[in-house]
Amino acid sequence: MGIGHPAGFPTYNLLAGLFTFLPFGSIAFKVNLFSVFCACLTLAGFYLASLKLLALFFGEKETLNKVFAALIPAGFLAYSQVFWHHALMAEVYSLHTLFACALVYLLLTWKQRDDLRYLFAASFIFGISAGNHATMAFFLPSILLLFFCWNREKSALRLSLCALFFLVGFSVYAYLPIRSLAEPSFDWGNTETLDGFIGHITDRERAYTHFDGFQDSEPLAWLATKGFLKELFSQLSPAVLLGFFFGGYLCFKKSRPFFFFSLLIIVVSAAFFARWEKESYPSYLMALWFTSLALYWVFEKLANRRPPGAATGNALRSDDDPGSSTRPVRWNQLVVVALFLMIAASAFKNYYRVEKSGYYFGESLTNNIFLTIPDRALFVSGLSWFRFFYAQDVMRLRDDIVGMNAYALLLKNPTEMVTPRRFPSLDLPDPKIVDVEFMESVSDYTQELLDRNFDRYPIVLELDPVLFERSKMVQNLSPYKNVLVRYHMEPVHPPASETKRVLDEFMAILSEERKKPGYTRDLNRSIMFAHLINSFHFYFHDRSFLAEERIVLGMMREFLKIDGPEQFFNEIENRALDGKIADAEQYFRKMKDQFSDHYFRYLAEGILNREKGNAKTALENFKKAAAIDPENYQPRLESAMAWNRLGDFEQARSEWRAALDRMKNLRQWGAIQRTREALGLEE
Secondary structure, eight states, rough: OOOOOOOOOHHHHHHHHTTTTSSSSSSHHHHHHHHHHHHHHHHHHHHHHHHHHHHHHHOOOOOOHHHHHHHHHHHHHHTTHHHHHHHTOSHHHHHHHHHHHHHHHHHHHHHTTTTTHHHHHHHHHHHHHHTOHHHHHHHHHHHHHHHHHHHHSOHHHHHHHHHHHHHHHHGGGGHHHHHHHHOOBBBOOOSSHHHHHHHHTTTTTGGGGSTTTTSSSSSSHHHHHHHOOOOOOIIIIIHHHHHHHHHHHHHHOOOHHHHHHHHHHHHHHHHHHHTOOSHHHHHHHHHHHHHHHHHHHHHHHTTTOOOOOSSOOOOSSSSOOOOOSOOOHHHHHHHHHHHHHHHOOOOOOOHHHHHTTOOOOOHHHHHHGGGGTTOOOOEOOOHHHHHHHIIIIIIIOOOTEEEEEEEHHSSSGGTTTTTTOTTSSSOOOOGEEEETHHHHHHHHHHHHHHHHHTTTTEEEEOHHHHHHHHSSSSSGEEETTTTEEEEEOOOOOOHHHHHHHHHHHHHHHHHHHSSSGGGGGOHHHHHHHHHHHHHHHHHHHHTTOOOHEEEEEHHHTTSSOOHHHHHHHHHHHHHHHOOOHHHHHHHHHHHHHHOOOOOHHHHHHHHHHHTTOOOHHHHHHHHHHHHHSOOOOOHHHHHHHHHHHTHHHHHHHHHHHHHHHHHOSSHHHHHHHHHHHTTTTOO
């Protein structure tokens, strides 16, 4: 019962919340079960809508051909990897497809029966479905097209009533400000304010990213078309791809309003989901309804096919006299059997891809990480914030901890979420000190908050790349346990034994997880560990724990299979700075063979030459690196150190200023400040 990322998904939260009252299973099980329930209803709804469509196009008479023409596409949908995958998890897509099926069924029934109650019911469903997934808005032009094509009288009045029923359903969005006022841990967007509410439901901060990047690659129209057709072939079936084209042709001949209704939905859905892939459910549904039309036409043609010399009459139809002895082979039934075998093959192929037994990563994190946090602590969670708040709010574990989301603190204006009402037990800084235009100001606010509460709570943070890129507190952090670090008001210098102990604990957790079922298929778990390993790399590198950094670099090679130019650079830089020149040169020879003219090659060569005492040669290397990536701060910073070795302090100061001008995050700022201290420059 929280508020998710834009546009908030209030319908999903409320309906999934009802499932949590079932008298069996855990909360997680019951919410996942809700997706299964919606997926099953979707298949039933798709089947019924298919029958309506076939009746509208080919007459009311019910035959087995219509049953199979409606049932087979539903089977392809059911056992497609993407639909099956989302049917097993706490996601909005099963409910999304259910609403799409319900909407089309009601519109077709309105047309079939000429009963306005179904039109108004469709308007209500349209409104409430928008509260589950905002892309239902893509249906609006299509619905208006059908309305004006199928409605013949009192259009203004009926359209006004439809708008009223839509608003009744759309009022589900009132959930967002009401729930936000209760300060749930999951409160994305601070929707209790008008600006926060509008910004959240319109995805104001991220809306531009939905189509960002297309202009730099292939045209959006081509990308969407190619991706959509590829998914029909691979996700559903080659039969569906063929059925889409031929069924679309039949639909165009039989009902141009429904054809363009479907085409509009396909176009906008496929375009919107082109970057995400495998989530364009409305376009899949429309393609499958076209396939139903194509299958029925094929079945009818095959049922009426007579071999030479056969008796006249419709001897092959499914509703013929069962006692006929002149009936030859039923070709339509052979096609039905073949298609059902294709569905069975799809189920067999995709079972292993979607099977998730043994996926208990949230429980592992709780046992290995959350339960090790000190009593009555202030915990700033990063990568696992979602799982931590589930453990605390739903499982009711670690109620003694005050939990804060690092992303709320470091990625936007923290004062929107860090309020006295939400955190009554904390001593909060004055929100007026924050200037959200500057990363440094947001970081200073976060650090002051931690300082104000340092004497009241043990303060523990979870390692996270964002923590290092968006804050200046790395020198104030000491290893605590596993992936946790302890905050101190002043810079600390933990002993090597402490850092090694924490790294060993993390490696033990990683080894344990890799032995569990489904590790290689659980993408979220793999990504989580990839980020954690990267976090350890940032921490050890920025604290100059070079021996520990080498262990982490080995983990990046072994577990993450990273073997690119940046990995080579990190290996060379680490060994060069640690005085292991021979090892660094061995890595550089391999790098030079594979990446002869790469930015990182020249940067690594420069650092290696500088540490060998060849500062002038190093400057030439850094100059080449800067020419390849002129906006990167690091060649300038490394050049400053080389000029300092040569005794030209004015040139070193100039290069340092050039590095400062190119700074893009606070991790870079930290490196620049450490170099300033090494150069003996003033603040």
